[in-house]
Amino acid sequence: MTPQMILTMIVLVFVIILFVFEWVRVDVVGIMMTVLLPLIGLISAKEAFVGFSSNAVISIIAVIIIGAGLDKTGVMNRVAGPIIRLAGASESRVITLISGTVGVISSMMQNIGAAALFLPATQRISKRMGVPISRILMPMGFCAIIGGTLTLVGASPTILLNDLMVLGGKKLEPFGLFTQTPIGLCLLASAILYFLIFGKFVLPSGAGEDDKGITASLMEEYETLENTAELKVSDDFAGPRRMDQIDIQRKYLVTVVAIHKTRKGDRILIPRSSDTLEAGDNFAVVGKVKNVEEFAKEYGFEIKPGLDVFGESLSRTTAGMAETIVSPRSELIGKTLSELDFKTLYGVNPVALVRGRKVFYAGLTHIPLQMGDTLLLQGPWERFHILDNRPKPRALTFTTPLEGEILRTGKAKLAILWLLVALFQVIFIKIQLSVALMSGALGMIITGVLSVDEAYRAVDWMTVFLLAGLIPLGIAFEKTGTAAFIAQGVLGLMGTPAPIILLAVIGIMTSFFTLVISNVGATVLLVPLCMNMAMMAGGDPRMAALVVGISASNTFVLPTHQVNALVMRPGGYRTVDYMRAGGLMTLIFLAVELTVLYFFYGIQ
Amino acid sequence: MAIITISRGCYSHGKEIAEKTAEILGYECVSREILIEASKFFNVPEKKLLKSIHDAPSVLDRITRGKERYLSYIETALWDHVRKDNVVYHGHAGHLLLKNFTRVLKVRIIAEMEDRVGMLQKEKGFTEEEAVAYIRKDDDERQNWTRYLYRKEVSDAALYDMVIKIGAFTIDDACELIANAARKDTFRLSEEGVQQMNDMAIESRLHGLLADVCNAEIRISKGMVHIQCRPQRIRKFDPIRPSLAHHIDETIREDLTKQVTEIAHSIPGVKEVTCDVDSPYYT
Numbered sequence: 019m020t021p022q023m024i025l026t027m028i029v030l031v032f033v034i035i036l037f038v039f040e041w042v043r044v045d046v047v048g049i050m051m052t053v054l055l056p057l058i059g060l061i062s063a064k065e066a067f068v069g070f071s072s073n074a075v076i077s078i079i080a081v082i083i084i085g086a087g088l089d090k091t092g093v094m095n096r097v098a099g100p101i102i103r104l105a106g107a108s109e110s111r112v113i114t115l116i117s118g119t120v121g122v123i124s125s126m127m128q129n130i131g132a133a134a135l136f137l138p139a140t141q142r143i144s145k146r147m148g149v150p151i152s153r154i155l156m157p158m159g160f161c162a163i164i165g166g167t168l169t170l171v172g173a174s175p176t177i178l179l180n181d182l183m184v185l186g187g188k189k190l191e192p193f194g195l196f197t198q199t200p201i202g203l204c205l206l207a208s209a210i211l212y213f214l215i216f217g218k219f220v221l222p223s224g225a226g227e228d229d230k231g232i233t234a235s236l237m238e239e240y241e242t243l244e245n246t247a248e249l250k251v252s253d254d255f256a257g258p259r260r261m262d263q264i265d266i267q268r269k270y271l272v273t274v275v276a277i278h279k280t281r282k283g284d285r286i287l288i289p290r291s292s293d294t295l296e297a298g299d300n301f302a303v304v305g306k307v308k309n310v311e312e313f314a315k316e317y318g319f320e321i322k323p324g325l326d327v328f329g330e331s332l333s334r335t336t337a338g339m340a341e342t343i344v345s346p347r348s349e350l351i352g353k354t355l356s357e358l359d360f361k362t363l364y365g366v367n368p369v370a371l372v373r374g375r376k377v378f379y380a381g382l383t384h385i386p387l388q389m390g391d392t393l394l395l396q397g398p399w400e401r402f403h404i405l406d407n408r409p410k411p412r413a414l415t416f417t418t419p420l421e422g423e424i425l426r427t428g429k430a431k432l433a434i435l436w437l438l439v440a441l442f443q444v445i446f447i448k449i450q451l452s453v454a455l456m457s458g459a460l461g462m463i464i465t466g467v468l469s470v471d472e473a474y475r476a477v478d479w480m481t482v483f484l485l486a487g488l489i490p491l492g493i494a495f496e497k498t499g500t501a502a503f504i505a506q507g508v509l510g511l512m513g514t515p516a517p518i519i520l521l522a523v524i525g526i527m528t529s530f531f532t533l534v535i536s537n538v539g540a541t542v543l544l545v546p547l548c549m550n551m552a553m554m555a556g557g558d559p560r561m562a563a564l565v566v567g568i569s570a571s572n573t574f575v576l577p578t579h580q581v582n583a584l585v586m587r588p589g590g591y592r593t594v595d596y597m598r599a600g601g602l603m604t605l606i607f608l609a610v611e612l613t614v615l616y617f618f619y620g621i622q
Numbered sequence: 623m624a625i626i627t628i629s630r631g632c633y634s635h636g637k638e639i640a641e642k643t644a645e646i647l648g649y650e651c652v653s654r655e656i657l658i659e660a661s662k663f664f665n666v667p668e669k670k671l672l673k674s675i676h677d678a679p680s681v682l683d684r685i686t687r688g689k690e691r692y693l694s695y696i697e698t699a700l701w702d703h704v705r706k707d708n709v710v711y712h713g714h715a716g717h718l719l720l721k722n723f724t725r726v727l728k729v730r731i732i733a734e735m736e737d738r739v740g741m742l743q744k745e746k747g748f749t750e751e752e753a754v755a756y757i758r759k760d761d762d763e764r765q766n767w768t769r770y771l772y773r774k775e776v777s778d779a780a781l782y783d784m785v786i787k788i789g790a791f792t793i794d795d796a797c798e799l800i801a802n803a804a805r806k807d808t809f810r811l812s813e814e815g816v817q818q819m820n821d822m823a824i825e826s827r828l829h830g831l832l833a834d835v836c837n838a839e840i841r842i843s844k845g846m847v848h849i850q851c852r853p854q855r856i857r858k859f860d861p862i863r864p865s866l867a868h869h870i871d872e873t874i875r876e877d878l879t880k881q882v883t884e885i886a887h888s889i890p891g892v893k894e895v896t897c898d899v900d901s902p903y904y905t
Contacts, residue, residue: 174859577858
């Protein structure tokens with residue numbers, strides 16, 4: 019054992035301790051390595067920062083920009099809509115379609131992004147179908163994690179592989195974007211099957227929490243606003259009648275927030291007093307259940323059991339409520355909303371006005387505004403964001419957070435085009451992954467899918483520094499011969515197992531390490547070690563690296579995993595549920611991974 | 623009109639004294655009932671609860687803080703009993719479980735080693751050596767337990783209002799002494815005392831119910847509860863856009879706030895709840 023090996027081992031132990039006890043954040047451990055390793059002479063100063071120009075880091079930056087572009091243009095929302103509609107028939111269909119889609123989406127996007135995208139819609143579906151939400155959310159979350167194994171860029175550990183696959187100073191042949199896809203697909207299918215068959219036994223059936231968000235909290239605060247309801251105008255309604263003729267706001271304290279003109283197929287999201295209601299129209303109102311019932315009874319309107327026509331346009335992710343205050347020196351002071359033509363000017367529905375202790379739900383448009391008045395507004399989130407982005411001082415100051423974001427739906431096709439361009443280069447031109455993906459990202463920036471500043475803001479610096487910082491550690495581990503030394507020791511204890519047995523051991527070891535230390539940490543430490551072990555045992559070192567990369571996503575028992583943490587409360591799960599359902603999933607994951615390797619990758 | 627806790631080592635006549643004192647005063651005498659009720663309410667096997675209150679903490683306990691959780695369950699059941707007033711509790715660590723409440727008569731019963739050994743030998747047919755080893759082990763377990771959880775020594779007389787050694791005093795003398803002390807006005811519950819006790823009962827129940835949910839600091843006054851939840855730790859696994867990360871952090875924070883508030887409201891006697899939760903942090 020050389021002094022360099024001893025030094026490397028000391029650093030390794032130090033890093034593992036830092037990872038296990040989490041005294042500093044994982045990315046800080048990475049930065050420490052870029053400084054510590056050249057300082058103690060294990061690698062050169064140039065090698066210390068080679069991680070920043072690595073394939074992995076550039077690929078991850080590019081993938082995250084492409085993902086941001088797809089999000090910004092609402093491509094994913096467009097996928098979500100039809101899937102949700104298709105799914106809404108039976109429990110098993112909901113689980114299969116939603117989990118499958120989330121899995122596929124997270125193969126190219128951030129895992130948690132796909133889960134977050136489908137979360138509100140899933141909550142809505144489960145409520146509508148009366149299926150416990152806990153039966154759907156965990157499968158969805160697990161599939162988001164597994165989705166990361168579908169492509170090389172789906173999860174951090176596999177992105178790292180090509181940069182870590184150096185053996186005896188020689189770079190091994192890199193993996194393609196889809197080398198691992200058969201394994202990923204089988205894992206995804208087995209996860210879905212697992213939950214379809216055993217879901218009832220391993221998942222709790224208790225109801226989780228409702229999808230509430232800021233709008234629901236605001237509606238709780240304003241006692242006259244209890245519910246958003248959708249009504250249908252009966253066929254025998256004598257109309258068309260103007261909204262001000264019906265005058266429901268004054269009589270019933272109910273505000274109409276959307277009208278769907280069935281005949282023309284128009285959807286009016288900011289209804290005015292001049293708009294009309296006629297037979298067959300659908301419309302949505304906000305108000306107390308009792309008041310809505312009385313109002314519907316008087317006019318013979320039918321109250322629908324939930325949001326139907328407006329299911330998407332009034333969903334939590336698309337529209338909501340915000341509380342605003344009339345700012346000092348606002349141009350609104352002293353004027354009434356109708357004088358200002360507020361709805362045209364602002365494009366949102368005023369629902370209530372609070373002045374001192376009084377709350378006005380009707381006749382809002384005729385009250386001259388004063389500084390400090392609170393206006394409760396309802397409308398599409400996009401409008402609110404536009405208002406919030408106006409130069410300061412603004413006429414209205416927002417006091418509640420806004421959800422959603424401004425979407426550039428017009429650029430959706432361009433976003434898809436650039437994704438396809440990147441994939442085309444990867445599959446057919448076989449150009450290096452980072453170049454292909456970065457060209458897709460650049461295309462999005464140049465064609466205005468997202469601005470370069472938005473692209474910079476989208477980058478996750480924590481992951482960049484984590485990957486870039488730990489790559490040199492992997493290099494030092496291999497270069498100093500420490501990996502080979504430990505591999506020899508381990509094989510000395512184990513004997514020379516058959517390649518598939520060795521891969522099984524590697525898979526189990528990685529699954530364990532990834533729970534204790536981070537997934538990237540486990541990959542950096544285990545790839546050099548396992549490649550050496552595989553080579554010494556006469557196996558394929560690349561396959562050993564692949565098993566490490568994929569098994570590092572085997573993290574289902576951890577409620578602290580970001581995806582699991584997101585679905586934990588909405589699904590009403592407890593830690594023990596992750597242990598039970600996730601524990602079995604962990605075993606299935608390993609079994610399926612090894613089976614696919616055995617049958618399809620020529621490992622014996 | 624008092625609450626009496628009797629702390630004792632094994633085979634120190636504690637149980638006998640507790641039962642007799644309760645009989646003299648006409649009080650309820652509770653011990654194992656507490657465990658049964660806690661086990662029912664929180665759906666935890668009684669065996670686990672007993673282990674948590676008797677055995678010294680294992681390394682795993684120290685990491686998972688499992689003992690603290692079970693203790694808060696036991697404390698909740700104990701509070702529910704003592705709230706009824708006129709209770710003699712002779713289970714484990716009553717004086718420590720009710721530590722923040724001053725109007726409890728805390729008694730410690732000790733006995734000579736020979737006396738204890740004799741009793742054990744008679745009951746279980748042990749040899750003298752076996753009996754001494756058994757008692758030593760049991761004493762050590764309890765000592766370690768209080769040291770770990772409360773940083774206190776069981777033998778510290780300052781923890782108790784009375785320490786009675788059975789020997790010169792007979793069991794009947796001890797019961798008489800305790801009963802006389804319990805009749806003192808000092809241990810009579812005032813209205814404030816009842817309120818304080820209600821608050822503490824709510825606090826311990828809340829601790830128990832929140833054990834699985836988050837790590838929280840609870841302040842409570844006259845049924846008004848303020849909960850400060852420590853931020854949730856999330857492991858970074860995959861890259862995530864900062865704006866999306868922010869949205870997810872907020873979602874998790876809101877969900878947690880809602881869950882904690884609902885749990886607090888579900889406890890009888892809670893009038894108002896405020897809850898502060900910090901955004902989660904990444905490790």
